[in-house]
Amino acid sequence: MCGITGIVTSNLDNIGELLVKCSSKLTYRGYDSVGVAAVHNGRVDLRKDVGTIEHVNRLLGLSRMKGDRGIAQLRWATYGAPTKANAQPHFGCDEVFYGAHNGNIHNYVEYKKELIDTGHIIRSENDGELCVHAVDKYYEETGDMFEAVQLSTQDLKGAYAYAVGRADKQEIYAVKMGSSLVAGIANNATIVSSDLPSVLPLTNNVIYLADGEMLVLTPDYVKVFRIEDGKQLERPSQISNVDAHAAEKGGYPHFMLKEINEQPKVARDVIGILESPMCEEWLRLLEKASRHYLVACGSSYNASIVGTYYFNRLAGIPMFHAIGGQFQPMYGATMDENSLCLLVSQSGETKDILNVLNLIKNENYGKALGVLNVIGSTLMFQSDSYIPMACGYEVSVPATKTYYSQSIIFAYLAARLGERNGHIDSSEAKAFISRLRDDLPSLTQTTIDRTGILAKNLARTLTDVKDLYCLGYGFTDGVAREGALKIKEICYNHCEGMYSSEFKHGPLSIVTKNYPVIFVTTTEDSWMVINHINEVKARHGRTIVVGELEETLEPYVKNKQDYLVVPKSEILINPILDVIPLQLLSYYLSVDLGINPDLPRNLSKTLTVD
Numbered sequence: 161m162c163g164i165t166g167i168v169t170s171n172l173d174n175i176g177e178l179l180v181k182c183s184s185k186l187t188y189r190g191y192d193s194v195g196v197a198a199v200h201n202g203r204v205d206l207r208k209d210v211g212t213i214e215h216v217n218r219l220l221g222l223s224r225m226k227g228d229r230g231i232a233q234l235r236w237a238t239y240g241a242p243t244k245a246n247a248q249p250h251f252g253c254d255e256v257f258y259g260a261h262n263g264n265i266h267n268y269v270e271y272k273k274e275l276i277d278t279g280h281i282i283r284s285e286n287d288g289e290l291c292v293h294a295v296d297k298y299y300e301e302t303g304d305m306f307e308a309v310q311l312s313t314q315d316l317k318g319a320y321a322y323a324v325g326r327a328d329k330q331e332i333y334a335v336k337m338g339s340s341l342v343a344g345i346a347n348n349a350t351i352v353s354s355d356l357p358s359v360l361p362l363t364n365n366v367i368y369l370a371d372g373e374m375l376v377l378t379p380d381y382v383k384v385f386r387i388e389d390g391k392q393l394e395r396p397s398q399i400s401n402v403d404a405h406a407a408e409k410g411g412y413p414h415f416m417l418k419e420i421n422e423q424p425k426v427a428r429d430v431i432g433i434l435e436s437p438m439c440e441e442w443l444r445l446l447e448k449a450s451r452h453y454l455v456a457c458g459s460s461y462n463a464s465i466v467g468t469y470y471f472n473r474l475a476g477i478p479m480f481h482a483i484g485g486q487f488q489p490m491y492g493a494t495m496d497e498n499s500l501c502l503l504v505s506q507s508g509e510t511k512d513i514l515n516v517l518n519l520i521k522n523e524n525y526g527k528a529l530g531v532l533n534v535i536g537s538t539l540m541f542q543s544d545s546y547i548p549m550a551c552g553y554e555v556s557v558p559a560t561k562t563y564y565s566q567s568i569i570f571a572y573l574a575a576r577l578g579e580r581n582g583h584i585d586s587s588e589a590k591a592f593i594s595r596l597r598d599d600l601p602s603l604t605q606t607t608i609d610r611t612g613i614l615a616k617n618l619a620r621t622l623t624d625v626k627d628l629y630c631l632g633y634g635f636t637d638g639v640a641r642e643g644a645l646k647i648k649e650i651c652y653n654h655c656e657g658m659y660s661s662e663f664k665h666g667p668l669s670i671v672t673k674n675y676p677v678i679f680v681t682t683t684e685d686s687w688m689v690i691n692h693i694n695e696v697k698a699r700h701g702r703t704i705v706v707g708e709l710e711e712t713l714e715p716y717v718k719n720k721q722d723y724l725v726v727p728k729s730e731i732l733i734n735p736i737l738d739v740i741p742l743q744l745l746s747y748y749l750s751v752d753l754g755i756n757p758d759l760p761r762n763l764s765k766t767l768t769v770d
């Protein structure tokens with residue numbers, strides 16, 4: 161995933177400062193390499209190199225670059241290794257065109273050959289460079305920038321967004337074809353970017369875009385056009401109420417810890433959304449469908465597994481859950497016009513999920529209900545309906561509050577659905593929902609407060625561990641997988657998340673003296689999980705428990721710090737709380753290992769590539 165930012169101002173000398181200030185908010189989208197192309201007195205000054213924006217700015221003085229317009233790009237490598245040559249932005253054949261993209265050009269190999277065969281000078285192995293050459297090619301033919309941009313999209317296949325300009329023209333042009341793009345209007349300046357956080361430092365007067373649209377930016381206006389026929393579209397700007405400072409750390413050492421601590425507020429906010437009249441539409445979609453699917457990736461997938469248990473228990477509805485890339489081969493043939501797919505994606509831009517969305521639309525596979533956090537995302541615009549996760553921006557690459565919000569959404573919807581289809585009686589549903597609304601925020605705060613120090617102490621004893629398991633059972637199946645994913649993502653350790661009853665069927669062989677196995681349990685399942693703990697204990701493994709304090713479990717935990725005790729709650733709220741000590745454990749272990757949990761190596765917050 162990458163992040164592009166283009167700005168045009170009437171001020172002639174501070175474009176570098178503006179581009180660094182705005183584009184640095186996209187660090188979570190890529191930090192393999194960074195570049196800025198700035199236009200000053202009709203000449204393009206292009207500076208780029210590998211590393212974070214802070215590093216490259218120190219190296220090349222990006223924020224001192226002069227000019228009144230320019231494009232910045234933060235890269236997460238897909239095509240072409242993270243090198244200076246492959247960093248973006250790129251020139252066209254000569255140093256007149258400049259531009260950068262985000263996304264994937266699927267016909268990269270053949271189109272690159274076509275361009276080279278027709279005399280284009282291609283300098284990199286990066287697919288984004290072809291966007292600039294495509295415009296260059298058609299400008300040569302038409303002499304018109306608008307037409308050249310329009311025609312370029314005929315050559316470029318895939319899911320992408322790009323921004324491009326010419327040294328001798330004040331305008332910057334941008335295209336949205338499958339990757340996220342948003343624009344903003346400030347005083348004497350306009351901006352286009354992959355994501356809202358980089359627009360907000362300049363303005364909260366925002367224009368959301370849809371695929372198949374292109375923009376023309378000048379210091380005074382942003383004009384939106386339909387690429388297909390060049391028709392100008394009326395697209396009024398909106399005031400975004402996303403607090404720009406929300407994208408700051410708020411006093412915490414890392415965004416991840418800040419976002420873990422925002423979870424009590426998320427509980428209140430997302431339940432507020434669920435109790436609004438909008439919920440009626442979501443419940444109707446759920447009720448009308450003959451078959452239901454939960455499709456997601458990464459942490460969103462782990463939350464979807466938890467959701468499957470809620471829909472089973474509370475609504476008696478089987479939710480077929482699948483990883484985005486798995487869905488078509490696993491369930492494609494079972495879909496029909498009466499199916500409902502819950503597409504769960506905090507960014508709303510994960511390509512593996514948008515592929516499923518396109519499949520549903522192209523094959524008339526019923527309805528798509530988006531569960532998403534980023535308003536203005538492709539998933540938001542293209543779903544039949546969407547449930548906002550109400551988390552505010554999640555900046556840290558490892559998901560925490562968005563996973564937590566998704567768990568609450570599934571628990572709530574399952575209870576309401578079960579009440580409506582009679583699977584549970586109304587009093588049970590109402591009692592559960594009132595506990596979600598009235599107790600969960602404070603229980604979440606208590607869990608953070610109590611397990612923070614426990615997790616910190618436990619983390620210190622795991623700094624030499626390179627390999628471990630995290631096991632769940634029943635409702636904590638998805639919770640354990642999420643705990644394992646967190647440890648993998650930000651501690652760079654191999655931690656496998658799996659079902660605890662399955663551990664004896666093979667993986668148990670890995671256990672030797674002190675080999676650590678984490679068991680995540682609820683009071684409802686501990687009678688069973690104790691057998692699985694025993695199987696590890698009997699082989700002198702180190703058993704670590706996450707859950708409420710239970711006398712039956714205490715003897716199986718050798719050292720006090722190996723029991724991450726979660727406050728007492730009811731069985732169906734427990735799984736939502738159990739993830740918190742695991743989030744904190746992975747966070748403190750990551751910090752102990754000298755890793756920045758917000759920007760783990762090789763990863764990106766949003767993957768808009770296959």
Ligand code: BG6
Pocket residue numbers: 457458459460504505506507508509510513557558559763764765766767
């Ligand atoms: C990965 C992120 O790239 O995408 C994970 O690193 C995330 O944190 C996963 O869970 C899915 O993202 P989304 O936006 O579809 O929920």
